[in-house]
Amino acid sequence: MTENNSRKQQAKLLRIFRKLHRTTGAFLFLFFFIVSVTGLLLGWKKNSGGLLQSKSYQGTSVQFKDWLPIDSLHKNACKIVHDSISADSTLELERIEIKKDKGMVKFIFAENYWGIQLDGATGKLLHIERRRSDIIEKIHDGSIVDDYFKTGSGFFKLFYTTVMGFALLLFTITGFWLWYGPKRMKRKS
Incomplete structure (x- = not known):
């Protein structure tokens, strides 16, 4: 060539x-x-x-032996959603995040990206958060379209x-x- x-x-x-x-x-x-x-x-x-992204708040104990059962914590989180956010919320969980080092558990609800942070030992509310980073992540990876059309x-x-x-x-x-x-x-x- x-x-x-x-x-x-x-x-x-x-x-x-x-x-x-x-x-x-x-x-x-x-x-x-x-x-x-x-x-x-x-x-x-x-x-x-x-x-x-909200900060993770500190609970009263980092020892699981001091914590309430997850079922009790979940009931508290659902009550808080109905009382503080909307009585019409579906309460469908997306995930639960346990932060042992913080003595805290987060209940992340699927509807409208709400998160409830509870003290693992007392079940008391630490923080209510709107999970903006979850919305951004779903836009970033395209899963927001799957959520919208419920594929x-x-x-x-x-x-x-x-x-x-x-x-x-x-x-x-x-x-x-x-x-x-x-x-x-x-x-x-």
């Missing part, structure tokens, strides 16, 4: 990569914007002064993260080649 043919093939490859990079970027611009902004917010959540299977999250992961890989490869290719061509000439 002559040097001229090799140069033409490299130039052709660069044009293909540039077009692929530009087209994919234009098509996925909004999704990359959402992923970048939510990723930035998630990275800063612990340093947001309680805006994105249950996580299909959209899987599809979304697959597309975004492959797009980022494609951008990395084509972006590198768009930077390196002209340098390589210049060096060879």
